[in-house]
Amino acid sequence: MKNKKHIRVFLAAGGSGGHIFPAIALSRELDNKGLDVNFISSKRQLDRTLLSAYKDKSFFLSINPMPYNFNPVKWVVFFCKIFWDIMFALFLIVRFRPNVFVGFGGYSTGAASLGAKLLGIPILIHEQNSETGRANKILSRVAKVIAVSFKDSIELIPKKSARVVYTGNPIRNIMSFNNKKEARSLLGLNSDKYTILIIGGSQGSTFLNRTALAMAKVLNETKQGEIQFIHLTGIKDYESVLESYAENNISAKVFPFLNNIEYAYSACDIAISRSGAAVIFELALYGKPMILVPYPSLKNSQRSNARYFMREGAAILREEKDLSGNILAEDILKIFNNKEISDKMAQSSLFLACPKAAMNLAEEVIKLV
Numbered sequence: 176m177k178n179k180k181h182i183r184v185f186l187a188a189g190g191s192g193g194h195i196f197p198a199i200a201l202s203r204e205l206d207n208k209g210l211d212v213n214f215i216s217s218k219r220q221l222d223r224t225l226l227s228a229y230k231d232k233s234f235f236l237s238i239n240p241m242p243y244n245f246n247p248v249k250w251v252v253f254f255c256k257i258f259w260d261i262m263f264a265l266f267l268i269v270r271f272r273p274n275v276f277v278g279f280g281g282y283s284t285g286a287a288s289l290g291a292k293l294l295g296i297p298i299l300i301h302e303q304n305s306e307t308g309r310a311n312k313i314l315s316r317v318a319k320v321i322a323v324s325f326k327d328s329i330e331l332i333p334k335k336s337a338r339v340v341y342t343g344n345p346i347r348n349i350m351s352f353n354n355k356k357e358a359r360s361l362l363g364l365n366s367d368k369y370t371i372l373i374i375g376g377s378q379g380s381t382f383l384n385r386t387a388l389a390m391a392k393v394l395n396e397t398k399q400g401e402i403q404f405i406h407l408t409g410i411k412d413y414e415s416v417l418e419s420y421a422e423n424n425i426s427a428k429v430f431p432f433l434n435n436i437e438y439a440y441s442a443c444d445i446a447i448s449r450s451g452a453a454v455i456f457e458l459a460l461y462g463k464p465m466i467l468v469p470y471p472s473l474k475n476s477q478r479s480n481a482r483y484f485m486r487e488g489a490a491i492l493r494e495e496k497d498l499s500g501n502i503l504a505e506d507i508l509k510i511f512n513n514k515e516i517s518d519k520m521a522q523s524s525l526f527l528a529c530p531k532a533a534m535n536l537a538e539e540v541i542k543l544v
């Protein structure tokens with residue numbers, strides 16, 4: 176292997192927190208090992224914000240999602256933009272000469288990896304979800320290594336020329352804080368009440384916001400004074416959700432986006448969440464029981480993420496189409512009223528955590544140098 180000081184790694188990730196946060200976690204690990212890291216992402220505001228701490232080390236491609244239907248105009252625009260993005264990626268790769276290219280999924284990964292492939296840079300693809308996303312499916316043909324987050328995905332990935340390894344899903348450095356009492360105090364919550372966290376992923380979920388509010392009203396009547404809520408709404412619904420808790424006199428802390436998410440994870444007794452790969456593995460690190468409501472789109476693998484967590488005993492899985500505030504309240508009460516169920520779910524959750532994922536992935540990157 177070369178002198179580490181001269182090893183440069185390009186990390187391509189974009190489109191959502193779930194793609195970008197694992198890239199940030201890996202960059203910390205590589206940085207600690209003395210490697211040089213650059214990010215390639217998309218020009219979306221969310222991507223720029225999440226990478227703002229790495230502004231000088233980041234490059235941004237156009238926003239160009241692959242069309243899901245056969246509209247010829249959309250496909251022509253898509254190919255024109257991808258051509259331009261591959262040219263830009265080629266320019267970056269020629270200029271910086273990375274030794275390894277790591278893709279985390281999303282459009283920017285696709286365009287930039289094709290540039291890397293053309294210049295013979297070894298490619299590692301990381302898949303966060305239980306089922307492989309579209310960009311990663313295409314790129315599995317050009318990758319040397321495919322790293323997966325779920326143990327059982329090794330069997331599901333078609334083995335072409337790439338080696339498939341289980342590394343886990345790299346999580347940002349949030350575990351340095353794990354103190355329930357302090358977290359509740361920092362969030363301004365009561366230290367003794369049963370605490371339910373509601374989280375709809377990095378952008379929030381209107382469906383989950385509405386249904387969880389309906390549940391909160393039911394629970395507020397049946398368990399008055401015993402339960403409180405932390406609700407992460409996303410920007411769009413923040414004001415209305417905040418008002419609704421206040422109007423109904425329900426004890427809750429509401430945030431559009433919580434930068435210190437470790438406070439929410441530490442403070443809660445249970446989480447109701449979308450089943451994005453980052454959130455569920457983060458909740459697992461904190462050993463929290465979960466009620467998971469996958470994003471219902473067919474293009475999305477949240478359902479199989481949630482199924483895995485349910486099979487392993489860490490979560491109850493609820494589909495949007497079958498869900499109401501009453502059903503959610505019943506699920507919560509089942510766990511609230513039975514310490515044995517709650518403890519078992521918490522243990523199973525902890526068992527699914529992979530705290531060494533970033534380290535495992537960094538080792539795979541270094542093997543490619």
Ligand SMILES: CC(=O)N[C@H]1[C@@H](OP(=O)(O)OP(=O)(O)OC[C@H]2O[C@@H](n3ccc(=O)[nH]c3=O)[C@H](O)[C@@H]2O)O[C@H](CO)[C@@H](O)[C@@H]1O
Pocket residue numbers: 191192193194196280303304374375376377378407431432433434436449450451452453454455457470475476477
């Ligand atoms: C709708 C959609 O396509 N979602 C995908 C997206 O989800 P999404 O971007 O929502 O990603 P996840 O749910 O996996 O993770 C959200 C991330 O945002 C952070 N967070 C969230 C709220 C908050 O207030 N503060 C905060 O810091 C969480 O700690 C977590 O790290 O990428 C995931 C990983 O590929 C996929 O599994 C999801 O299917």
